[in-house]
Amino acid sequence: MPYDLNPETICSACPYGGCIDDRRNNPVRGRKTKFRFKQQSAIVCTFSDFIPGSDEDPDPDRSYTTYLERFRGNALSAGKYLYKEDFDLNSSAIAKVEGDVFELLEAAAFWNAASAWNHYMNDGVWSSSTYKMPIQSVPTPTRMVAIIKLPRGYNSLRLFKPEIKATIEAFENSLRLRGMELGLSSPDIVGVRLPYPLPDDLNIFLQSISRMNYTALELLERSHLLLEGHVESTGFLFAIAVKKTTRSDRLYQPLFEANVLRYLIENVLQGAAFKFYAHLNSFEGADVEGHYKAASLISLIRGGSPTRAIDELYLAERPRDSAQNILDSLPLFPL
Numbered sequence: 001m002p003y004d005l006n007p008e009t010i011c012s013a014c015p016y017g018g019c020i021d022d023r024r025n026n027p028v029r030g031r032k033t034k035f036r037f038k039q040q041s042a043i044v045c046t047f048s049d050f051i052p053g054s055d056e057d058p059d060p061d062r063s064y065t066t067y068l069e070r071f072r073g074n075a076l077s078a079g080k081y082l083y084k085e086d087f088d089l090n091s092s093a094i095a096k097v098e099g100d101v102f103e104l105l106e107a108a109a110f111w112n113a114a115s116a117w118n119h120y121m122n123d124g125v126w127s128s129s130t131y132k133m134p135i136q137s138v139p140t141p142t143r144m145v146a147i148i149k150l151p152r153g154y155n156s157l158r159l160f161k162p163e164i165k166a167t168i169e170a171f172e173n174s175l176r177l178r179g180m181e182l183g184l185s186s187p188d189i190v191g192v193r194l195p196y197p198l199p200d201d202l203n204i205f206l207q208s209i210s211r212m213n214y215t216a217l218e219l220l221e222r223s224h225l226l227l228e229g230h231v232e233s234t235g236f237l238f239a240i241a242v243k244k245t246t247r248s249d250r251l252y253q254p255l256f257e258a259n260v261l262r263y264l265i266e267n268v269l270q271g272a273a274f275k276f277y278a279h280l281n282s283f284e285g286a287d288v289e290g291h292y293k294a295a296s297l298i299s300l301i302r303g304g305s306p307t308r309a310i311d312e313l314y315l316a317e318r319p320r321d322s323a324q325n326i327l328d329s330l331p332l333f334p335l
Helices: 037-047 063-087 091-123 163-175 200-206 215-228 252-267 297-302 320-330
Strands: 020-022 035-037 147-151 191-192 235-244 274-280 313-317
Touching: 020 063, 020 091, 035 063, 035 091, 037 063, 037 215, 063 091, 063 147, 091 147, 091 191, 091 200, 091 215, 091 320, 147 200, 147 215, 163 252, 200 215, 235 252, 252 274, 274 297, 274 320
Parallel strands: 235 274, 274 313
Antiparallel strands: 020 035, 147 191, 191 235
């Protein structure tokens, strides 16, 4: 199994394209980088037999720390085997890649949890052996969901139907005419209601992912394109900010995203109640719990009982538990 990598048996003729990029003879301009991770190859090599925390995982109770340590160890072992004493990889480069892998593992577990939910909504049969059916779920095909990863810098408004997107664009245009803008940024992962009846080209959201091959990676990275122009104003259910770790100066981005998205969906579109979650693998290094007690600006302006901008701060320690946490929230959405 590649998860239990033996460099001598696989690295000389790696079937995944190699996980180390040798830049000694082709240096990165302005940097002293000798080697870099080839992120996709390293992910596929380590997790080619299963999705962490999902049904095919032989031990789905393992933590993100365990999976990421194995990912790091496999890639470093490959580099040391191939390049011997010349191999040198900057620790900050490793940390950057691990942050991306953490987000991808979350997204993959969420995909499979959503697939189990959608099967249950569609035919009333719970199909997953790893995830538990949320308590008091009522199966109905009108409540299927997609939980998808969004690329950096992506305009999440492209997911809405054209007439709904136009409403927001008209609002933003009125601000631009006054020399202002709302400054919407893209959340890491979003949950949206699938249209009913489900178009044939969206049946992919009923299918689970059994292993992290290149086909699965492409699906996770590009599934948002399938949903563009399909989401109703009431169909944008939640967004998730995903971070392995965070610094104090970066805590405010999720708060900003939460307030902006909540205003657009609840006020401009008059849409359904919207939730914003923050999933962090560690709370160390910043007062995360203190900062994320901040009230939603929209709730304060509206009056009545205030609510938090971040509806739930979740310590994401295991992909199975992270996905189950999101599953358990799905019956709570009224529409």
